Amino acid sequence: MPIRKIKQAGREIGIDILGDVPQGSHFCLFYETGEDLIDILVPYFKAGLENNELCMWITSEPLSVKKAKDALRKAMPDFDRYLKTGQIEIIPHSQWYLQNGKFNHQRTLDRLNNKLNQALKTSFDGIRIAGNTAWLRAKDWKSFAGYEREVNSTIGKYRMIAVCMYCLGKCGTSEIIDIVDTHEATVIRREGRWELIESTECKQTKDKLRESEKLAVKGQLAAQIAHEINNPLAGIKNSFLLIKNAIPGDHIYYRYVGLIDKEIKRISVIARQMFDLYRPNQDPAEFSVDDTISEIVVWLKADCREHNVIISTDRSDKVVTLSEVSFRQVLFNIVKNAIEASPPGEEVKIAASVTGDALILTVSDHGKDIPENVKSNIFEPFFTTKNNKGKTGLGLGLFVSKSIVEEMGGSIDFESKEGHGTIFSIVIPLNRDRKGV
Secondary structure, X not given: OOOEOOOOOOEEOOOOOOOEXXXXXXXXXXXXXXXXXXXXXXXXXXXXXXXXXXXXXXXXOOOOHHHHXXXXXXXXXXXXXXXXXXXXXXXXXXXXOEEOOEEOHXXXXXXXXXXXXXXXXXXXXXXXXXXXXXXXXXXXXXXXXXXXXXXXXXXXXXXXXXXXXXXXXXXXXXXXXHHHHOOOEEEEEEOOEEEEEEOHHHHHHHHHHHHHHHHHHHHHHHHHHHXXXXXXXXXXXXXXXXXXXXXXXXXXXXXXXXXXXXXXXXXXXXXXXXXXXXXXXXXXXEEEHXXXXXXXXXXXXXXXXXXXXXXXXXXXXOEEEEOHHHHHHHHHHHHHHHHHHOOOOOEEEEEEEEEOOEEEEEEEEOOOOOOHHHHHHOOOOOOOOOOOOOOOXXXXXXXXXXXXXXXXXXXXXXXXXXXXXXXXXXXXXXXXXOOOO
């Protein structure tokens, strides 16, 4: 098929319930009467003719070629001009689908290719086609279903819009399922109204596109936030260097110098990662899991005091090879969330172990359980269940943590039950043969 084109902005299709659609679209129509066909296809072809598209209407009972032409003449006083110039062709199904009374899958595809070539040579903006399948016999169904699948899998590459018509009274349940699955969307008449049914694949694709668009906008916001963080952070880093050099090594609080230094570096890494949340990039190195947990606990002491929460640890004395910066960021986010979710006087527990070739980390709290209706949103960006009188964060912590863990080849999940709090479980493979996060 030579008329190659990426799906573009919507074109007027003439079917109100579908709105404007891009070329490369494939729909089906379940009808009951000839009037149903006229109701949908007359405005469909009228829009195509007025938008410089080559049109072809393949008819079958209950609508003859003559009735189809008469219906278009009634809607378009200048219809015969389009018919004379060859911009529209209305033919019976026997001339298009059948040869010697038999349906041939490949022959029909070849004829469709020829029509596309014709549209290109005559400078039309594309092709618009509608075919009625009322002629289909049981023995032709398998072959025709294969034809529909092939059209549906390739039509998105071309300047073409196609509508396939099926008589509802002639279709059983299995046939209806096959038809819906081989079209982007289905239009059906119910109680006198046209309704739209999208295929599962089409719905999933559209959901992914909407999510991609949403994340693209949020990614821009994250980049702006990172830029705003970097500006004051540069001043903080320079000022801290002066303070760090002025504090003697035997000072009682000198240990905090190292912690502050690490946290400033961690903030720098986070800010850089916010420019590209989906591809965080940190080289792995050996570090002690126990030491990192200890430092996180020290750093979160102020949060524990504020919420009147204590942290207990069941640590691992293992030295592992991972991105310590990324591991620290994930642990910090999860533990901080657990502290903020815990009621006063409760305990947050951190447990780490190495089993086989994986580091297993769990963080548990005794806070309120996560409601069922929001569990599926927990790892979404900018989603938060916190309500801390203006102290609520951006809702990026769990999203970024999940992105980092998955980039490291691991997994993160949680279990939350009423009266038992929430347990986050993280599994990270060790000694991977690639550079992890």
